[in-house]
Amino acid sequence: MITNLKNIKTIISSKGVKATFQRIKIMEYLLNNKSHPTVEEIFIALVKQIPTLSKTTIYNTLNLFVEKNIVKTLNFSGVETRYDVVAKSHHHFICKRCRKIYDVNVECNFLCDENKVVNGNQIEEVTGYFKGICKKCLNNDKALN
Amino acid sequence: MITNLKNIKTIISSKGVKATFQRIKIMEYLLNNKSHPTVEEIFIALVKQIPTLSKTTIYNTLNLFVEKNIVKTLNFSGVETRYDVVAKSHHHFICKRCRKIYDVNVECNFLCDENKVVNGNQIEEVTGYFKGICKKCLNNDKALN
DNA sequence: TTTTAAATTTGTAATCATTACAAAGTGAAA
DNA sequence: TTTCACTTTGTAATGATTACAAATTTAAAA
Secondary structure, three states, X not given: OOOXXXXXXXXXXXXXXXXXXXXXXXXXXXXXXXXXXXXXXXXXXXXXXXXXXXXXXXXXXXXXXXXXXXXXXXXXXXXXXXXXXXXXXXXEEEEOOOOOEEEEOOOOOOOOOOOOEEOOEEEEEEEEEEEEEOHHHHHHHXXXX | OXXXXXXXXXXXXOOOOOOOXXXXXXXXXXXXXXXXXXXXXXXXXXXXXXXXXXXXXXXXXXXXXXXXXXXXXXXXXXXXXXXXXOOOOOEEEEEOOOOOEEEXXXXXXXXXXXXXXXXXXXXXXXXXXXXXXXXXXXXXXHHHO
């Protein structure tokens, strides 16, 4: 793991959020599992380390992180919200068959222009996503023929 | 209104969906109210014309339309799903303050490439959205100073 | 150190969008 | 007219998220 707890503490504090144990562990999970986890996934993973952990704490923490611009929410399916540490702007590909989410690093000349004013509207966040059938599922199809 | 019921019937039928009364009225609403409505909004509007209308019918119909690629879902907030008639690819700007959604017509050289294969993944749908503060809300801010 | 106040965490109950399911209704073909 | 498949409807269930208040922890003051 690249990030130790001290680093994570610094990341959180620098955004004006008190670095409590739970918050540090949630941030650590997000940094080490860049799989756009759901609250459920984070809970299942962390409750092993923190048996008293409550899902409400995860919701509270993530909402706070979003407010402080430390993490970003992703709503692809309309089912559960997923969370991503704010980082270099990137987009996502969601496979309609296996529901897996892939990061997509695409150069796109407009959609990445965060913090610009366009038509008088101030852009703070840019999200892009693609839906389709992923390579793996396509290959599975071929194998069946 | 540009679209009469006969046209709508044709649109629906041409996609292999039986054009029932409820389906036509839902499609009509979507075509005449391109405000990315929620199920709730559609229901409130249509139940005046069809007093027996059930929300389940709206869900069923919209899910069918999505399946048949007649409409597209939009999940910006993680709260309710919004619906858009499939049309020329465009993106959306969501104001964080007033929650209004604006259509954005942007030329972007990559994100609009539907039905292409990228890195072995077959892209069927492309969605992009921007979040920020809209012109109107920005002007309200200025007025207060 | 002890006291006190504020912030955080937790569990439970409530909310709200959506789906499951089964009964009732509709319409076309036999 | 009868039959059968499809559609619509209402109710109940599900599942993510939030509201809220009690319990716990932390930090500052005395």
